[in-house]
Amino acid sequence: MTEGLRCVSDRLCVWQGLSKRAWGLKLRRGGSSGSSGSAAEPNDGVVTELRAPELSEPAADVTVAAGASATLSCRGLATRATASWRKTAPETLALRHGGRFAISFTSDGLATLTIHACRASDAGVYCCLISNELGGVQCSARLTVATGGLPGVPVVRAHPGGGLVVQWDESEAVHLEYCRVGEGEWRRATETPATANTLALEELPAGQYSFRVVSARSGAAGSASGPATCGGGGSWQREQFARRYTLEEEIGRGRSARVLSARDTGTGQRVALKQVVSGRGADAVREYRILSSGAHGAVVRALALFAEVPRAGAHTLVLELVGGGPLLDWAASSTDYNERTVATHTRQLLSALEWLHSNNVAHLDVRPENILVELGGAQPQLKLVDLGSAVELEGGASGSGSNADSTTVLPPAPAQLEFAPPECVLGRPPAPAWDAWAAGVFLYVFLTGLSPFLDESIEETTANIIKCDYCFPPEHWGGVERAQELIRRLLEPVPARRHSPAEALRDPWFEQAGDTQLSSTQLKTFLERRRPAGLGNALHSLRSPDT
């Protein structure tokens, strides 16, 4: 650390409105009403004379190398005084003790400011004010941070709206330059030198970039930052998206998303575009991460994720298109609506849940609207969609060590309530066992068209769930009683005793299920009741022309 020796008594001044000369005397009884940081005060009932502060040693200018510590100090004669530091040039800043700044004031009137790990932007004029009730006195000193003439390396991070944000630490005007990795050509990010120390490059095309800072005065270039990946700015993302997908029609809607069918002009493949409203970006990113990190035949696959599409703040997930609509709608109008069909699809659902749980993911929103069917293959195939409410669990799907404990628990929405387990309606932390319960309710509905816990009101339905109050009316269970034991195992009120999807898959019913034809009358009533107003039967009529 190099200390400058120039005297700064010319900067010694009187704080506006307060005189450094004591213009009044106040007799004060020493005692409990002390103020912090003042000169030592007797606490023995002796009357003390209070004097306005006087400066005895002004602060001196200091020069340090970047990265070193700098200490500015001055001394004032005063009783019951405090000392505070401000930066007055080039910007005004009130300084507090903490982080890189250490501020102290000793009982003999020494006020110090130490700045650790000095940066170029710390350079400037610092002012110390020593004051008490009778007045104040202040002095200033300049801190110079020597950077060796070369600008420092800028810091790069992702911009929440797409693109990158670059920050640097120079006290003078600079040019920010960027180089696309592999191209070797440095370009200026702005026409004129940047005076602020941050630049958001929101419209940067996708790619990898390095940045460097160039002094506008000397033309000296600092070292380049490491390569930073840019997913592309908003309008770039929208442009790429518009070029690639031709939108068709709306095929579904949820609380946070609109789903459209579209065609990928590159591959000719039809896809589903889930447009997630702004504010739910984290859910969309998590849903993409889960659905793109592995594959299971009964779980929809995610193909891509676009941020800032269709508008700033929104996200668009590109998903495999499931062409057959909700499974129960298809089953209710199918000639194959029989016990074996129900067993086949229940097995697919449990297998999808087992796969998610083994990947430490709990779906948490298993209900008929999110259980679709693909009819394009040799056999109808169940597809579970909507991982928007899913949680990723730490330390295994058993529930122990789950990060779900910290998840905000909201009461289930009306559409979810019929499928919600007791621990969910009681506000307990989410866990994979919720999915097993929901699968049990789904199987009950699939076989009978009846909802086991549904009652006249939300309160009564909730009470039925908490008491696990349901039954198997014989008039609705004729010929399919063999599935009841599996349902009992899944609708077990104590989560730890409830069958997991893996255990449920071993139930003998899957082998025993026969051709018993099921009546779709109740199921159609069930579906009609849950159909959102205005949606009609759009999903049901959707069929992939590829099939």
Ligand SMILES: Nc1ncnc2c1ncn2[C@@H]1O[C@H](COP(=O)(O)OP(=O)(O)OP(=O)(O)O)[C@@H](O)[C@H]1O
């Ligand atoms: N890949 C897909 N293929 C066809 N239809 C889909 C697909 N994904 C979703 N849908 C339809 O769109 C509807 C809404 O989608 P999704 O449930 O994912 O939205 P959401 O807003 O997350 O729903 P929620 O209200 O449960 O939060 C679904 O119920 C389903 O019918």
